[in-house]
Amino acid sequence: MAVRLIANYSKRLGLPGYSSHQFSVSVETELRDVQDVEGESQRLYQLLQHNVDAQIQSTGFVPEEGYGANGASNENAHSEHSAESENPDTWKCSEKQRNFIQKIVRDNRLDPKEVAVLADELFQLPVQNLNRMQASGLIDALLDQAGKKGGRK
Amino acid sequence: MSATAVIPATTESSIGPALEHLSASRLKCWQQCRRRFALRYVHRIAKPVSPALFLGRFLHRMVQLWNLQRWKDGQVSEERLLEHFVVEWQSMALGDSPAWKDGQEKAERTKALVLFECWVKDAPIPVDERPQGVEVRLEMESADHPLLIGILDLVRADGTVTDFKTSARTTPPDQLALLHRTQMLCYGTLYRESTWELEAGFEIIELVKTKVPKIVVTRFPALSECDLEELDEMIASFLQGVRNRDFAPSYGQHCSWCEYRAECLGGLHRNN
Numbered sequence: 376m377a378v379r380l381i382a383n384y385s386k387r388l389g390l391p392g393y394s395s396h397q398f399s400v401s402v403e404t405e406l407r408d409v410q411d412v413e414g415e416s417q418r419l420y421q422l423l424q425h426n427v428d429a430q431i432q433s434t435g436f437v438p439e440e441g442y443g444a445n446g447a448s449n450e451n452a453h454s455e456h457s458a459e460s461e462n463p464d465t466w467k468c469s470e471k472q473r474n475f476i477q478k479i480v481r482d483n484r485l486d487p488k489e490v491a492v493l494a495d496e497l498f499q500l501p502v503q504n505l506n507r508m509q510a511s512g513l514i515d516a517l518l519d520q521a522g523k524k525g526g527r528k
Numbered sequence: 529m530s531a532t533a534v535i536p537a538t539t540e541s542s543i544g545p546a547l548e549h550l551s552a553s554r555l556k557c558w559q560q561c562r563r564r565f566a567l568r569y570v571h572r573i574a575k576p577v578s579p580a581l582f583l584g585r586f587l588h589r590m591v592q593l594w595n596l597q598r599w600k601d602g603q604v605s606e607e608r609l610l611e612h613f614v615v616e617w618q619s620m621a622l623g624d625s626p627a628w629k630d631g632q633e634k635a636e637r638t639k640a641l642v643l644f645e646c647w648v649k650d651a652p653i654p655v656d657e658r659p660q661g662v663e664v665r666l667e668m669e670s671a672d673h674p675l676l677i678g679i680l681d682l683v684r685a686d687g688t689v690t691d692f693k694t695s696a697r698t699t700p701p702d703q704l705a706l707l708h709r710t711q712m713l714c715y716g717t718l719y720r721e722s723t724w725e726l727e728a729g730f731e732i733i734e735l736v737k738t739k740v741p742k743i744v745v746t747r748f749p750a751l752s753e754c755d756l757e758e759l760d761e762m763i764a765s766f767l768q769g770v771r772n773r774d775f776a777p778s779y780g781q782h783c784s785w786c787e788y789r790a791e792c793l794g795g796l797h798r799n800n
Contacts, residue, residue: 385672399671469667497599507722508683512661 378406380415384423386431398431466503468510475514476502483521490517535563535791536571538773546570546770549675550763552711558766559710563777567788570775575787579626583636584694586620587735588681590644591692595662595682598655606648613644639737643694646741652733657685666718673763678711678718687728688747689715694735701746704732713759716751726750 385399400423406415466473480490493516494502498509505513546554546569558565567573577585593612598604617637628636660683668676682690691711699707712730719727730748735741783789 397671506724508661508664508666508719509723511664511666511722515663515665 378409380404380406380412380419382416382419382423384420384427386427388431396431396434398427400427466505468505468507472507472510472514476510476517479514479517479521483517485517485521493517493520535567535794538566538570538775540773543570543770543773545572547674547767549677550673550714550766551677552714555714555762555766556710558769559762560782561778561786562769562775563792564786564788565770566775567791573788573791577624577626578787579628579632579636580694580696582620582624582626583640583737586617586640587643587647587694588692589616589620590640591647591735592663592681594647594651595653595659598657599659599662602656604648604655609644609648613641643735643737643741647735647743650743652743652745653682653684653690659684660687660723666715666722668718668721672760673767676714676718676763678714680715680719683719684728684731687719687723687725688731689719689727689729690731690733691715692733692735694737696737698736698742698744699734699746704746705748708732710762712748713751713755713762717756717759 381401381403383399383401385397387397402419402423404415404419406412468476476490479485480487490513491502494500494505494509494513497512497516498505500509502513546565554565554569557568590609590613593616594604594609597609617640621633661680662682663679664683665677665679670676680689681692684690689712691708693708716727716730719725727750729750732746732748734744734746736744777792779792783792786792
């Protein structure tokens, strides 16, 4: 009977601005020698740790202090907001939410200007600048307008 | 109550729905009694709504409408809210409604009206304070666990995560802190993930169904790094238990109000 050994190594590191990033790697291997569980575990641990450590050093996008703050509490945050609102392809919410908002607009033949007005009324922000929580609130309001509240999954 | 109800067998494939997503209520149910969790989320045995739960849900909905109205209109119209009161009660009663005894529905409705009028009169939140969100659904994806979902009752202007509860009596703050700890851990994490900001703290607002109804506000501080680690451990333990199909019962005081008592008692009768 084949004996399988499953190993997983996960690491989460804190980043500035209350954010964090994490990475995990899992492997499954067949043990050649069932007596060597300890040795094989040690080998896999070192291998996985080495690989996770090598990858997690790349932090990707890290928000600056004040990122996402309403009213742009510092200059950097302000210029970031302005830049993003000028680029209609950059949205702060998740891709899933962006697609959902666009689908509601399409399916219900809503005027995108109305959506912008609603976002402004609720959050005083352009749609593209809504964070994920604000986008969720906008989706509810749009569904409510379209008379479909309760159908959200 | 029937003592012949049966606890179904659990197979590896039947646990799928229980792990579709995570939520504070799933975790809390698991922590309270693993068998109750299995009956509710694995076997999906539906149970009728109790009058107390119906009243709680109804008041929750009315406070939600109060919050939405002030958010969108900047003010609250008592007249419109009272119209909503009638329509919402009828609409909810048509759905998941309790098996009312004679005159019980009328009595509960009167109780709800008195409590809601108390809310409108003494609401501890300024009407003109703009919320960040009302009944807002937040999600967090992770490589380590299924999607974490939470629906936050209210996020106030300063980032305080507020939850509304209906209770028969005032709950001491220490007890509230423990009772709703799992929810606070989940909601705080979701708030941070969704806004990239730190929550200002938590607030539980109790609508207390005493003879003279009252509103009690209890505040709690923002989460610490240790709190976040506790949630990670909580989720890991939950996932391990469900995947191992560890659905052992936890007998105790909470059995008195558990909706699955018949299933548990049925098991005891067969064993004796």
